[in-house]
Amino acid sequence: MLITVVICTRNRAASLRRTLESLLSPTNLKMPDWEALVVNDGSSDDSEDVCQQFVKDFPSRFRFLIQEHRGKSRALNRGIAASRGDILAMTDDDVICAPDYIQGIRSVFARYDVTGAQGRILLDCEQGLPEWVSDQCKRFVGLCDRGEHVKPWMYSLYGANMVVRAEAARAIGGFAPELGPKGAGFLEDTEFSLRLLKAGYKFVYAPQILVRHQLSRKFLTKSFFRRRYFNLGRSDAYRSPLRGSLWRFGLYVVKNWAVQEAEAARHRYSGRPAAALDCQCEARLQAGFFLQHWRFRRGAPRQFSRVTSWPDETANVGVTQPF
Numbered sequence: 001m002l003i004t005v006v007i008c009t010r011n012r013a014a015s016l017r018r019t020l021e022s023l024l025s026p027t028n029l030k031m032p033d034w035e036a037l038v039v040n041d042g043s044s045d046d047s048e049d050v051c052q053q054f055v056k057d058f059p060s061r062f063r064f065l066i067q068e069h070r071g072k073s074r075a076l077n078r079g080i081a082a083s084r085g086d087i088l089a090m091t092d093d094d095v096i097c098a099p100d101y102i103q104g105i106r107s108v109f110a111r112y113d114v115t116g117a118q119g120r121i122l123l124d125c126e127q128g129l130p131e132w133v134s135d136q137c138k139r140f141v142g143l144c145d146r147g148e149h150v151k152p153w154m155y156s157l158y159g160a161n162m163v164v165r166a167e168a169a170r171a172i173g174g175f176a177p178e179l180g181p182k183g184a185g186f187l188e189d190t191e192f193s194l195r196l197l198k199a200g201y202k203f204v205y206a207p208q209i210l211v212r213h214q215l216s217r218k219f220l221t222k223s224f225f226r227r228r229y230f231n232l233g234r235s236d237a238y239r240s241p242l243r244g245s246l247w248r249f250g251l252y253v254v255k256n257w258a259v260q261e262a263e264a265a266r267h268r269y270s271g272r273p274a275a276a277l278d279c280q281c282e283a284r285l286q287a288g289f290f291l292q293h294w295r296f297r298r299g300a301p302r303q304f305s306r307v308t309s310w311p312d313e314t315a316n317v318g319v320t321q322p323f
Helices: 013-023 047-057 072-082 101-111 135-140 166-171 188-198 222-237 246-269 273-297
Strands: 003-009 034-041 062-067 087-091 095-097 116-125 151-153 161-165 203-215
Touching: 003 013, 003 072, 003 101, 013 034, 013 047, 013 095, 034 047, 034 072, 047 062, 062 072, 072 087, 072 166, 072 188, 087 101, 087 166, 101 116, 101 161, 101 203, 116 151, 135 222, 135 273, 161 166, 161 188, 161 203, 166 188, 188 203, 222 273, 246 273
Parallel strands: 003 034, 003 087, 034 062, 116 203
Antiparallel strands: 087 161, 095 203, 116 161, 151 203
């Protein structure tokens, strides 16, 4: 069983370095038959220098490739194509992997006859999370903690810590480029994993596959959540049809926005800032959903792209491979 850990990155050189240092820890390095593969999606910072250093330090474990800024879904598909592993562990460039991360993956897929595993994701935030971050917002930035035991998982997978069999990922056509960063913004992991479930594949929740998502309080603002929920609504429009009249729904969005802002004001006055932000996020979710459906009516393509042929890049992946 060969494991490939795929990490897509863009302009996060410092956090990428921390992620790779945690992944290539002495404990993980003791485990046989695994590799780390970074897809650098057109970074303009020092990310390539970071990757070059890890190639020098860990030539038998670490590979990376570069593509023009084409979005996370295309970067993930590039990683799937270049992977040598039977198992694909996909995580982000702003996590800290547990020292026994590789052992956790190996133990789960050796013991359970499943196609995918949802790993445990905990949140780390400098000086702690602000009081206005609700449980809903915590899940939105990646929190996935369902206890200490392996159990069946019948939901979508979180992109910060998802593990799937490579054969299945290729069989369903990879990730949809229309979703995720440089697409509509989000849900590339949701849409991908729901297609796996629809195809009959099975998942488990596996807490022994652990990462800690690193959140910078500097960027963790209310406007950050409001913007992201708007783009979440846009992304959801790709997989959820609009029932009824577009303009009737538009009137509902305007009314809902006013109602949610009024509710937000009431919650703030009552000392419930987290509930206030949830109301504002709900209004923007619906607004983004309406805007994307309006764009569809204006001719924007709605069908997802699929990878129908996977080029063999495993022999050519190296230092700077434009895509």
